[in-house]
Amino acid sequence: MRALRWTLGAIVLIAVIVLIIHRPPAMPFFPDMPFAGFVTRALYILVLAALLVLFRIRKGPTAADRVMAIDILGVLIVGICAVVSIATQRSWYIDIAIAWALQSFIGALAFAKYLEGRSFDD
Amino acid sequence: MKSRIVLFIVSLIVWSALSWAVDWQHLVIGVLVSVLVAAAAGDLFVRRPHLLRHPARYFYFLFAYLPLLLWEIVRANLDVAMRVLNPALPIRPGIVKIRSKLRSETGLTFLANSITLTPGTMTVDVDAESGTLYIHWIAVRSTDPEEATKAIAGRFEPLLLKIFEEDVVE
């Protein structure tokens, strides 16, 4: 059963990745910029990873799973901002990335306190 | 007072790196903000400023600890990626207990973070008074505290003892 599921998942995942690398669904987001093709494919792969995280947020049996997945999503968004800043040559995307990283860290800590069932004052 | 000066210098460096434009307006605002931060935080972050005066500690941190950490991180990621991509999912998880000789909070924090980033292990809880760490291990090899300590913390502990503890100064 597990082997069957692994095979199916591997086939689907490899097919999607080959499709993304070989022929992205909508070609370049940033047609005039350098590295446009590479950045478009990288963005599609990051969105695929984010979809996997969203699956865990939707399904996650416990609240801890969801909090963890949201934290990981924040780190992925930092990566997306960095890739977009490569394509557009704008430095303020990195500012967004830094702010998002710190913000998601603080949010994860607050949620962890909440899950632990303690008050906020220790 | 010393810890505030250290904090002021650190925050000024971070500010200059973030703004990255050398003119007097940025610098004046940066100095004001750094003074504010240093006055507000006080000795919250830098508890033992006299440790910052030994160059040997910087040397060990930069040239022994950081390369080791980087190498272990890369190994950890290849290990986890292989485990995840393997059809049989070869995991044998468990929470084990290890004892550390480190006592300072900074040292224990660095040890815990290093353990989280190295192959197959993750810190669940730290007890600072007795130096006990509870480690979630994805492929348990031994449940005995001494052997687990040697397997998990054996590489980092001597270096961190040299960097963060007061007694081991040459």
Added chain:
Amino acid sequence: MIDTVGLVFVGFGLFFDLAGCLGLVRLPDVYNRLQASTKCVTLGTCSILFGTFLITGINGAGIKALLCIVFVALTSPVAAHAIARASHRGGVKLWKGTVVDRYAEDQEGEA
């Protein structure tokens, strides 16, 4: 030349990000998922940011990318540790194949 090296770093980062998110889906309980996803996604994002630094070069954006590496590498293990401890204390069960749980044993000894 240096652009190519940067793109190679970004590619490594993409691979590890994808592997970490796959681990998030495949592994059985919260603690194992935290292990895989924290390690892989942290290294993946740091690698992408380092590639950004190599491509943009030493200017405002590049230095900010380096600072962002430091922030991510410092905060992500701490967040993983906080979530793991909170979920253990909040009573999330470990996977049924778990070998040993010293933490629960010690806590029962205290109580």
